[in-house]
Amino acid sequence: MSVNRRALLRAATAGLFCGIVPRVFAQGRWPSHTVRIISPYGAGGPNDISARIIGQYVGHRLGQSFIVENRAGxxxxxxxxYVAHASADGYTFLYAAAPYATLEALYGKLGYDPRKDLKPVAMTATVPLFLVVNAKLPVKTAQDLAAYGKSRPDGLTFGSPGNGSLPHLAAELFLREAGVKGVVVQYRGDAMAYTDLLAGRLDATLTAITVALPYIQSGKLRVLGVASSERSRIYPQAPTLREQGLSSVVASAWYGFMAPSGVPDAIVGRMDKEVNRALRDKDVRSKFILQGMEPHGTSAAEFGKFIDSEMVKWGDVIRNAHIKGD
Structure with missing residues (x-):
């Protein structure tokens, strides 16, 4: 090889590495400062608490602070x-929740495109909904409840913590699947719905077990089943509604990380890996279960498919029940 050819080869090789190495190092330095996790709810709820648990674990692993910022409303x-329009530098993540998949069907055009402006990173948890009735109601199973509703001229009354909420949509799905007439009464939060349920003015509700458990233990409420694909580790004695013949009544709240769509795949992949590592940790898992959450890690691709399926499923329920966002 001539001297000139060697020189040209060295120059080409140097140019090649000049183009690649800085990008590799730039990705390898992430995170180099504080990362923000944006929670769509106020402080103290399961979304906020689980975000902090994961943030603390991942931050310790990566040597940077992962702080939770609450932007409710x-x-x-x-x-x-807010996160859809945030800088795509990997320092702002959304800790998304189940309404993410229902908002477009409820409200029409949003201030962001839920399919294009954010991309999935990793799912973290589900919160199963339990079918609960006043203990004085003469029913022991979900099928009993359906038969009871069919025997009454006005059918069943369900309580819901808010219009378009997952308990509302799950109740509509139950009524449709069971072939029962009924009405879902809307309240502003769980407290007032529980007041009427305990007083016998409502027949049933679908709720997180942590809210209902004190009343179940005191004998005032009865659990008929859980609206999840498998029995819950939190309250395994409750059979699924699928086991009771209501195959499509599957409804759980969920949480997971999403990022602005322009965040590099290398950062998404690293965050995906670290979040799933956290969810395999025994201490993290026990903290989740204590809060009524089922640890449920998935890859970014699996999380994306799940969100797509939730959009289709709940969009159908919303249209069929003629539900409009407030």
Whole structure:
């Protein structure tokens, strides 16, 4: 090889590495400063608490602070839109929740495109909904409840913590699947719904077990089943509604990380890996279960498919029940 050819080869090789190495190092330095996790709810709830648990674990692993910033409002739209338009540098993540998959069907056009402006990173947890009735009601199973509703001229009354909420949509799905007439009464939160349920003015509700458990233990409420694909580790004695012949009544709240769509795949992949590592940790898992959450890690691709399926499923329920966002 001539001297000139060697020189040209060295120059080409140097140019090649000049193009690649800085990008590799730039990705390898992430995170180099504080990462923000945007929660769509106020402090103290399961979304906020689980975000902090994961953030603390991942931050310790990566040597940077992962802080939770609460941006509540508009049924999670405030936080979703904020992160959708945030810088795609890997320092702002959304800790998304189940309404993410229902908002477009409820409200129409949003201030962001839920399919394009954010991308999935990793799912973290589900919160199964339990079918609960007043203990004085003469029913022991979900099928008993359906038969009871069919025997009454006005059918069943369900309580819901808010219009378009997952318990509302799950109740509509139950009524449709069971072939029962009924009405879902809307309240502002769980407290007032529970007041009427305990007083016998409502027949049933679908709820997180942590809210209902004190009343179940005191004998005032009865669990008929759980609306999840498998029995819950939190309350395994409750059979699934699928086991009781209501195959499509599967409804769980969920949480997971999402990022602005322009965040590099290398950062998404690293965050995906670290979040799933956290969810395999025994201490993290026990903290989740204590809060009524089922640890449920998935890859970014699996999480994306799950969100797509939730959009289709709940969009159908919303249209069939003629539900409009407030």
């Amino acid at each position: 508009a049924g999670t739209r405030v936080a979703n839109e």
